[in-house]
Amino acid sequence: MAQAGTVDRILDTAEVLFAQKGFAETSLRAITSKAGVNLAAVNYHFGSKESLIQAVFERFLKPFCAHLDNMMSELEAHPAEISLERLLATLSKSALAVQRGEPQRVAIFFRLSGLAYSQAQGHLRRFFREHYGDVFRRFLRLLAVAVPDVPPMEVFWRVHFALGATIFTLSGMDPLRAICRSDFGVEVSPQQVDERLLAFVAGGIRATVSAS
Amino acid sequence: MAQAGTVDRILDTAEVLFAQKGFAETSLRAITSKAGVNLAAVNYHFGSKESLIQAVFERFLKPFCAHLDNMMSELEAHPAEISLERLLATLSKSALAVQRGEPQRVAIFFRLSGLAYSQAQGHLRRFFREHYGDVFRRFLRLLAVAVPDVPPMEVFWRVHFALGATIFTLSGMDPLRAICRSDFGVEVSPQQVDERLLAFVAGGIRATVSAS
DNA sequence: AGCCTCCCGAAACAAACGTTTGAAACGTAT
DNA sequence: ATACGTTTCAAACGTTTGTTTCGGGAGGCT
Numbered sequence: 178m179a180q181a182g183t184v185d186r187i188l189d190t191a192e193v194l195f196a197q198k199g200f201a202e203t204s205l206r207a208i209t210s211k212a213g214v215n216l217a218a219v220n221y222h223f224g225s226k227e228s229l230i231q232a233v234f235e236r237f238l239k240p241f242c243a244h245l246d247n248m249m250s251e252l253e254a255h256p257a258e259i260s261l262e263r264l265l266a267t268l269s270k271s272a273l274a275v276q277r278g279e280p281q282r283v284a285i286f287f288r289l290s291g292l293a294y295s296q297a298q299g300h301l302r303r304f305f306r307e308h309y310g311d312v313f314r315r316f317l318r319l320l321a322v323a324v325p326d327v328p329p330m331e332v333f334w335r336v337h338f339a340l341g342a343t344i345f346t347l348s349g350m351d352p353l354r355a356i357c358r359s360d361f362g363v364e365v366s367p368q369q370v371d372e373r374l375l376a377f378v379a380g381g382i383r384a385t386v387s388a389s
Numbered sequence: 390m391a392q393a394g395t396v397d398r399i400l401d402t403a404e405v406l407f408a409q410k411g412f413a414e415t416s417l418r419a420i421t422s423k424a425g426v427n428l429a430a431v432n433y434h435f436g437s438k439e440s441l442i443q444a445v446f447e448r449f450l451k452p453f454c455a456h457l458d459n460m461m462s463e464l465e466a467h468p469a470e471i472s473l474e475r476l477l478a479t480l481s482k483s484a485l486a487v488q489r490g491e492p493q494r495v496a497i498f499f500r501l502s503g504l505a506y507s508q509a510q511g512h513l514r515r516f517f518r519e520h521y522g523d524v525f526r527r528f529l530r531l532l533a534v535a536v537p538d539v540p541p542m543e544v545f546w547r548v549h550f551a552l553g554a555t556i557f558t559l560s561g562m563d564p565l566r567a568i569c570r571s572d573f574g575v576e577v578s579p580q581q582v583d584e585r586l587l588a589f590v591a592g593g594i595r596a597t598v599s600a601s
Numbered sequence: 602a603g604c605c606t607c608c609c610g611a612a613a614c615a616a617a618c619g620t621t622t623g624a625a626a627c628g629t630a631t
Numbered sequence: 632a633t634a635c636g637t638t639t640c641a642a643a644c645g646t647t648t649g650t651t652t653c654g655g656g657a658g659g660c661t
Contacts, residue, residue, distance in 0.1 A: 183608080199508060201413035205649065215610050220650055222608095294557065295507040296411060302564070314572070330573045331585065337565055338554040338589045345506065345553020352514070353549055360526075361542045373543065377550045377593040384592025387584055395638080416618065427640055432620060434638090 184222050186212045192233045196288040200230055200296065231304050234293065237275045237286045242312045244274035249315055261323045261382060264316070265375055284350055284367075291348030324382060331386055339378040346374055396434050398424045404445045408500040412442055412508065443516050446505065449487045449498045454524045456486035461527055473535045473594060476528070477587055496562055496579075503560030536594060543598055551590040558586055 181189070190212035194203045205226060209216045223229040248267045252259050276282040293301045317336060321329045346353065350367055358364055393401070402424035406415045417438060421428045435441040460479045464471050488494040505513045529548060533541045558565065562579055570576055 199413065201411065202508075204647075206647085215608095216649095217611090217651080218609075226649065292507050294561065295504050296414075330569065330575060330577075333569060333573065334565075334582065334585045335589050338558055338586060341557020342550040342554040342593070345557055346550055349506065353546075357542065357545060361545065363542060365542075370546065372599055373546045374550060376596050376599050377547050380596025381554070381589040381593035384588050387588050417620090418618080427638095428619095429621080429641090430639075438619065 183214050183218050186214055187219060187222065187229070188233055188236055191229055192236075192282075192285055192289065195230070195233060195292065196285040199292055205229075227300055230301070234289065234301070234304070235308075237282075237289070238309060240274045240277075241271050241286075242309060245271040245312060245316070249319060252319060256322065259319060259323050261320070261379055264320055264323050265379065268316075269371070269375070284347065287344055287347035287350075291344045294344060320382075327382070327386060332382070335382045335384075338381060342378060342381075343374060346370065395426050395430050398426055399431060399434065399441070400445055400448055403441060404448075404494075404497055404501065407442070407445060407504070408497040411504055417441075439512055442513070446501065446513075446516070447520075449494075449501070450521060452486045452489075453483050453498075454521060457483040457524060457528070461531060464531060468534065471531060471535050473532070473591055476532055476535050477591065480528075481583065481587070496559065499556055499559035499562075503556045506556060532594075539594070539598060544594070547594045547596075550593060554590060554593075555586060558582065 187208060191203075191208050194208055194211065197203075205219050206216060209218060219226065219229055223232055245267065248271065252263070252267070272283055272286065275286050293305070317329075317333060320336065321327075321332050324332060327335070347370075350370065354365060354367075354370070399420060403415070403420045406420055406423065409415075417431050418428055421430060431438065431441055435444055457479065460483065464475070464479070484495055484498065487498045505517070529541075529545060532548065533539075533544050536544060539547070559582075562582060566577060566579075566582070
């Protein structure tokens with residue numbers, strides 16, 4: 178990354194600053210000065226700040242969805258191997274596809290996802306639904322196969338519950354670990370948090386369906 | 390609310406606009422003009438925009454915590470009645486204490502909580518921990534009694550997972566219901582979402598603890 | 602050479618922001 | 632009626648924002 182091109186230097190810096198302070202709170206000047214590029218470079222290469230934000234997400238989501246698509250194709254070819262644990266592990270593995278060398282990029286990815294969700298009424302929700310709605314629905318169909326006892330619509334809602342728990346947790350991973358350390362005097366690694374989260378999510382998705 | 394005082398008109402308008410567009414994206418001019426008060430009124434009555442944001446949260450959190458505190462005291466007086474379902478219902482009831490007539494205020498409350506969490510590194514996290522950390526820890530202790538099979542630290546993490554699922558879901562309630570309607574052709578009420586969420590959360594908290 | 606396209610750089614732009622000011626209007630008690 | 636503390640108002644302040652402009656340089660092509 179030492180002497181990457183201007184576009185990549187902007188993206189590298191923007192994703193870090195966005196994750197640290199939010200989109201509106203991060204000015205183009207903060208990005209360009211830290212990236213060592215001219216202020217006008219953002220509008221020249223990306224057109225606008227909005228497009229820069231979308232470009233940051235695209236750089237994360239493209240490898241993520243590509244990896245996820247591949248693994249889902251494999252699973253669909255061998256339907257007997259489809260299970261909840263297997264599907265959740267697939268998500269977990271696909272998330273690792275975004276790190277490109279630096280493991281911290283996974284945390285940045287989830288921080289940004291959390292930010293994007295809260296800013297939901299803006300341009301980002303449209304962007305997500307347009308570009309990645311198909312991948313999501315495909316995953317939903319596989320999941321319905323994995324937990325046949327849970328009706329498809331119930332699966333839909335529980336996936337969103339699980340998504341909330343995941344984004345919320347991984348996006349605030351470091352502060353949560355700090356609280357855990359100060360309240361319990363125990364140091365837990367991000368991997369241990371992942372394990373706990375997976376157990377929680379699996380338990381929630383498999384919960385007995387209430388009669389309504 | 391027709392002719393309330395300036396302070397309340399500002400708070401009423403601010404909480405709606407903040408929930409719709411976010412804190413940084415909502416200008417004081419937008420608030421004051423919609424509220425029908427002078428621009429300077431915010432700085433006169435609250436001191437700054439940051440203080441206004443905290444005042445908005447305080448108006449939600451004070452009745453919420455008061456109600457929660459009362460119900461926790463009752464439960465502590467009759468420890469035999471402590472159960473996970475009972476505790477979750479306590480939270481649910483306390484959330485209703487913030488609506489002050491208009492039911493939509495509950496949704497606003499959770500939207501704001503979601504926003505606050507994503508903007509976590511700012512002044513809000515300090516504000517929350519200082520003012521409401523005790524109530525949270527008290528609830529955590531009760532919960533550890535309700536699920537004795539789950540170690541306290543595991544409970545801590547699972548509460549945060551559940552918090553994420555809840556805030557994420559309730560903060561995006563309307564868009565999620567719209568997706569559900571278009572994808573499944575079924576209209577679900579917010580109450581039905583609450584029921585599903587409670588089942589998910591209970592299942593997650595009670596999940597078997599993995600050996601690590 | 603000339604020309605063209607792409608990229609960078611410093612400067613400037615208008616707009617919007619949170620905040621401050623000082624005077625006018627208000628209600629109330631003396 | 633006068634004086635006083637409180638609240639409201641229009642206007643302006645200085646900064647910061649995203650975006651645009653325009654000159655110039657590097658490299659490829661005819």
